[in-house]
Amino acid sequence: MDRLIYTAMTGASQTLSRQAAVAHNLANVSSTGYRAEEHRLRAVQVNSNAQQKGLPTRAFAVDASTHVDFTPGPMMHTGRALDIAVQGNGWIALQMPDGSEAYTRNGNFELNVNGIVQTRNGIPVQGDGGPIAVPPDVKLSVGVDGTISALPESGAQNTVSVIGRFKLVSPPDADLVRGEDGLFRMRDRSAAPTDERVKVAAGSLEGSNVNPAEQMVSMISLARQFEMQMKMLSTADANDKAATQILAMR
Known part of the structure; x- marks a missing residue:
């Protein structure tokens, strides 16, 4: 459960950052000499100071770097x-x-x-x-x-x-x-x-080296990814309520 919540929560947050970068690229499709940018993510394990650390199941999705596409434009x-x-x-x-x-x-x-x-x-x-x-x-x-x-x-x-x-x-x-x-x-x-x-x-x-068709596909993909991550959070919440009811009945 912890792993699901941490991964979905941080993944949704960073997906919004990637959507902002794609939107910025689309806004500069006609900007002279503009270079497209892309955010790259990576997983980081959450460290605990507790004596009983338990299983290393929790991880954050973080923005590792901002990649710039240096391909020349037209x-x-x-x-x-x-x-x-x-x-x-x-x-x-x-x-x-x-x-x-x-x-x-x-x-x-x-x-x-x-x-x-x-x-x-x-x-x-x-x-x-x-x-x-x-x-x-x-x-x-x-x-x-x-x-x-x-x-x-x-x-x-x-x-x-x-x-x-x-x-x-x-x-x-x-x-x-x-x-x-x-x-x-x-x-x-x-x-x-x-x-x-x-x-x-x-x-x-x-001209700008931004490919508008590619950026639009990325925007749609990121929107669906965000919806999936929010659905995962809803599923985790529903599972938690169901488990609580079962324990309460006992």
């Missing part, structure tokens, strides 16, 4: 100069307000009033020596290695100048952790080194 051509997509493995570095670095696959960038390249949320993009500043009245182009070139729109239009380069990194997936803001960081909070092998595609964006 490429979408936009033709916009400040839209870039990382090809294969790699990340674009951002400069956070506290001076640390964060990493993203969302290359949908813009210029602020001071000509600084930033994300849609106002976070500056990290260059070779800090934020990338773009002079006014120029036409931008981005090379496959992340180099940003500027061509004047007036005057001598045959002079191309390099104004900066996106910092592109490729740390091991196991060293990255997703923050509450959706950006990834190194587990030790260090700055990943620049990786010259990372390439980008200008005028394109990477």
Whole structure:
């Protein structure tokens, strides 16, 4: 009876957490550069301090880890100069307000009033020596290695100048952790080194790698699993009442 109650109770609780993760994935089906997440569960035996410990029949189902699917998403051509997509493995570095670095696959960038390249949320993009500043009245182009070139729109239009380069990194997936803001960081909070092998595609964006059909099937499966676990609790309660009545009759 104990094993049934503990397993069903904790299993139902963690099933709700997995449903929340699936719902979050479905909400980001159209989010640029989003990486799907999955909660992994494991069983943990309940330890007792009593002298008579009895049989080890009680176990909790706990959230062991949050797995991130790093599979690249589909490429979408936009033709916009400040839209870039990382090809294969790699990340674009951002400069956070506290001076640390964060990493993203969302290359949908813009210029602020001071000509600084930033994300849609106002976070500056990290260059070779800090934020990338773009002079006014120029036409931008981005090379496959992340180099940003500027061509004047007036005057001598045959002079191309390099104004900066996106910092592109490729740390091991196991060293990255997703923050509450959706950006990834190194587990030790260090700055990943620049990786010259990372390439980008200008005028394109990477879509979310969430498979909506797969996530919907997971949501239905989790809902049925939750119903089964609640049914198990109801069955345990009914069995307990029946056993109490039999003992009372004696």
